Amino acid sequence: MVRVEFLGPIQKDALELEITNLSELATILQETPEMAEWLSNSAVAVNDTLVSSLNYPLKDGDKVSMLPPVCGG
Amino acid sequence: MLKIYDGGLNVATILKEWYEEEATSNYGAFIPFIGTIRDEDGIEGLSFDIYEPILEKWFKEWQEKAKAKNAIIKMAHSRGDVLLHQSSYIAAVFSPKRRVALEFIDEFVENFKASAPIWKYDLKNGKRIYALDRSTAIKGSGLLAKEYS
Numbered sequence: 001m002v003r004v005e006f007l008g009p010i011q012k013d014a015l016e017l018e019i020t021n022l023s024e025l026a027t028i029l030q031e032t033p034e035m036a037e038w039l040s041n042s043a044v045a046v047n048d049t050l051v052s053s054l055n056y057p058l059k060d061g062d063k064v065s066m067l068p069p070v071c072g073g
Numbered sequence: 074m075l076k077i078y079d080g081g082l083n084v085a086t087i088l089k090e091w092y093e094e095e096a097t098s099n100y101g102a103f104i105p106f107i108g109t110i111r112d113e114d115g116i117e118g119l120s121f122d123i124y125e126p127i128l129e130k131w132f133k134e135w136q137e138k139a140k141a142k143n144a145i146i147k148m149a150h151s152r153g154d155v156l157l158h159q160s161s162y163i164a165a166v167f168s169p170k171r172r173v174a175l176e177f178i179d180e181f182v183e184n185f186k187a188s189a190p191i192w193k194y195d196l197k198n199g200k201r202i203y204a205l206d207r208s209t210a211i212k213g214s215g216l217l218a219k220e221y222s
Contacts (some may be wrong), residue, residue, distance in 0.1 A: 008122045008192030009203035026217040037095035040218040043211035048126040056131070066217075069100045072121070072150060072191030073108045073162040073182070 003065050004064045021047075023054040043067040054072060075132045075145040080150055081159030091147050091165055100145075100167040102174040106182055108162035110155055117196040118206075123209060124190040135181055139183040143175055144168035148185075154196060188212070188213055 002019050011028065012034055020023050025060040043064055045065040046058065058064070064069045074091075092103065101125040122218055128176055132148060139146040142184050151161040164182060187209045193203040 001211065006191065007124050009205075009218040029217055030219055040215045040220075041104055041210045042217070043214045044216045045127060048130060050127070050211070050213060051214070052216065054216060065127070067124070067127070067190055067214075068188060068192070069205060069210045069214070070187070071193040071204055071208040072185055072192055073193075 001040075001060060002058045002062045002064060004066070006038075008068050010035075010042070010066060012067055020058055021054070022051070022056045022058065022064070025058075026054060038066065039061050040066055041069050076153050077125065077131065078149060078170055079153050080151060081155045082151055082161065084160045084163065085207065087149050087163055088165075095145070095167050098167065099169070100136050101169050102171040103165060103167050104174040104178050105163060106163035106169070106178055107160055109160045109189045112157045114195070116157070117198060117199075118154055118159070118200050119161060120154045120194040120196055121151055121161065121193040122194075123150065123152050127190045135184070139166065139168075139177065142168065142177065144173055146177070146181060157161075188200050 001016045004015040004017060004025065017028065029039060039046065043071055045067060046056060088105060095103065135146055147165045149163045155161040164178065164185070166174040166178045166181065168177065188211055193204045193208065195204055
């Protein structure tokens, strides 16, 4: 099971999914209406490291985080 | 050194602490940046969410960059609500010479704005409103959007 967390202003509870790469997660989230406004502007981290490839493999126990646009300070 | 505080920062206390920690470290320059909440657009204050695991990794990378220049960096940030005229952010660079510290604080604060996993909300009429128009998408954002698949 992979845990998917939505950070900051994304008002969505975490998901527990049986997926093996980010491409599968993309397909699921693209079909989730409440994610429509967030997919194009959010970064993705796996186990707290930002990633840049949809082929990134996921294994049982991994944590994926969705990070929408930031503004500290 | 990275420290997260609930609510507004006590600027005088934090700066005093940092100054005293390095008073005899032989740094020639101590350059702090202090961000405070301005009274504008009818806000009552700002509020912040922070994702600490990635913030800590990001900060560690900057500590390494500072070390490579014989400098050190310290940072404090607020979590939750911060009212008008209070401070939500302090960063400081200590370095042997002033030029390094002046350039480094500029680079650090700009990168902080664009990359640190912190989300800002306006406090207005008792509501907490995400400041999307003032926020920056982290480099590499959009990976899961349709145009990438």
